[in-house]
Each structure stands twice: as C-alpha cells, then as structure tokens.
Amino acid sequence: MERDMIHPFTRVVALVILPFLAVAAVLLIGFATRTDALFAWTIAPPLTAMLLGAAYVGGLVYFANLLRLRRWHRVQYGIPAVFLFASLLAIATLLHWDRFHPGHLSFIVWAVLYVTTPVLIVVVWVLNRTADTGKPEDTDIRIPLFARLAFASLGLASLLAGALLFVFPAAVVDVWAWDVTPLTGRVVGAILTLPGAVNAWMLVDDRWTSFKWMMQAQLVSLAFIVLALLLSGSDLRGERIASPLFVGMIGAAVIGYAWLYVYCERRLQLQRVAPRHP
Numbered sequence: 001m002e003r004d005m006i007h008p009f010t011r012v013v014a015l016v017i018l019p020f021l022a023v024a025a026v027l028l029i030g031f032a033t034r035t036d037a038l039f040a041w042t043i044a045p046p047l048t049a050m051l052l053g054a055a056y057v058g059g060l061v062y063f064a065n066l067l068r069l070r071r072w073h074r075v076q077y078g079i080p081a082v083f084l085f086a087s088l089l090a091i092a093t094l095l096h097w098d099r100f101h102p103g104h105l106s107f108i109v110w111a112v113l114y115v116t117t118p119v120l121i122v123v124v125w126v127l128n129r130t131a132d133t134g135k136p137e138d139t140d141i142r143i144p145l146f147a148r149l150a151f152a153s154l155g156l157a158s159l160l161a162g163a164l165l166f167v168f169p170a171a172v173v174d175v176w177a178w179d180v181t182p183l184t185g186r187v188v189g190a191i192l193t194l195p196g197a198v199n200a201w202m203l204v205d206d207r208w209t210s211f212k213w214m215m216q217a218q219l220v221s222l223a224f225i226v227l228a229l230l231l232s233g234s235d236l237r238g239e240r241i242a243s244p245l246f247v248g249m250i251g252a253a254v255i256g257y258a259w260l261y262v263y264c265e266r267r268l269q270l271q272r273v274a275p276r277h278p
Helices: 008-030 032-038 046-068 078-095 105-128 145-167 182-203 212-235 242-273
Strands: none
Touching: 008 032, 008 046, 008 105, 008 212, 032 046, 046 078, 046 182, 046 212, 078 105, 078 182, 145 182, 145 242, 182 212, 212 242
C-alpha cells in the first residue's frame, strides 16, 4: 500500500462507530434531562450529559474526517486519544456496573461498544502505524514552537486533571465545578484526557497538516461545551473555585484553538499563492 495512506479497515471501523456517536450525541444534548429513560445510565445534572454529548460531537467530526481523508498522518493522533477515552469509559462501566440500566437497549449498545472499541482501535493503529513518513505535505507549514509548547502544556494539564479525576473521583466530589458522583466524575475525567492525548504529540510533530483536522473536531466539541454552559450553566456551583476555573479554561481554549487554526490556515493560504521558484 502507498505510504501515508489510511488502511481500508480504518474506514470500516469509522462507519461502524459513527451511527452510535450520532445517536448518543442527540440523546445527551437534545434530551439531557431524560437520560433516566433514554440512556444507558441516569446522568445528573444535565450539564454532565451535555458535556459527554459534546465529546461525542467532536468524535463525529473526527471519524467523518477519517472517512473522507486519504493521508494517515492527518488523523493518526486522534487514534490514541480515542483508545484512552474508550478504555477509561470501559473501566468506569465495570467499576460502576450497578449504576447502569440493565436490559435497556442503550445500555447493551454502550457495553458492546466500549468492550469492542478499544480492541478495534488497537487494530487500526497496528495496521497504520508505519504509514506516516514523517515528511510534510507539498503544501504544509510548521506550527511555531511557542504555540506547540503552549498547546502541549494545556493538553498535558487537561490530561493530568482528567487522570486525577478518574483515579480519585471521591476526592473531588465536593470541590468540582458542578455536582458529580464517582461515576460521572470518572466520565468527566475521561473527557478531559482527550485534548491532552492529542496535543501532547505537538512536542514531536510540528506539521500543521498533522493537527488541522484534529483541531476542527476540538473546536466543534468546544462549541457544544459552550452551548452546554449556556443551557445548563445553572448546574455550576458558583461558590466553588472550580466553577470559574472551568469556565475560564473553556473560554481560553476556544480563543486559543480558534487563533491557532486561523493563523496556520492563513499562512498555508499564503504558501499556496506564493510563486514557486525552481
């Protein structure tokens, strides 16, 4: 197979996962107050449900890009993030099995999905792992070092916060930005690992085309997180310092991601129109 091409099996996996992401996103965002009847487990408050839904919307964008793009390096850094996220949710499901709705169709789908997805993602990684040549595309730019360090640091901080929340959920129940249980705390922690599992790769790869499509997914997900805060902001516990910190972190992420995307796209456009000299 030609180098840097996505293995066909990868698209099969994307086609399998996409419908489940779409349905889950609709249920969690559109019916956040009805998870007791419609979802695999009862999620309260609605802000937590919408946050998980926003993560699924980002996943929709990512897997849709995976379907339509041809080059592996454009999507490869999303695979470890998906593996980590899916694995953590599988562990959370096993640890809190009694909190789920046994026999409910949505729970059966949830359980099957999170048992199989980590395995499928490992297969995808193995099949594609040698595809990337490490070379920039003919039309590509280098992400500035200061930006890579900033985004990698932000991502690693989010990864650390997510890991702590997942491992020690009971320790943050009384200090988190909104009310969480050990299960929902672990789910929120898994969500927080996503940007870190992507952005950390900026420390070793400065090609804009390696992150452009990742950032599209992250920006869309952030937009839905902002929507969640607007619709369910009353769930925030204003007396807790974590509330303004979380809102500020989301605001900073929106500004930062949008700036880097526009900055790099403008530079890329200038490179496309610049005259080429032999």
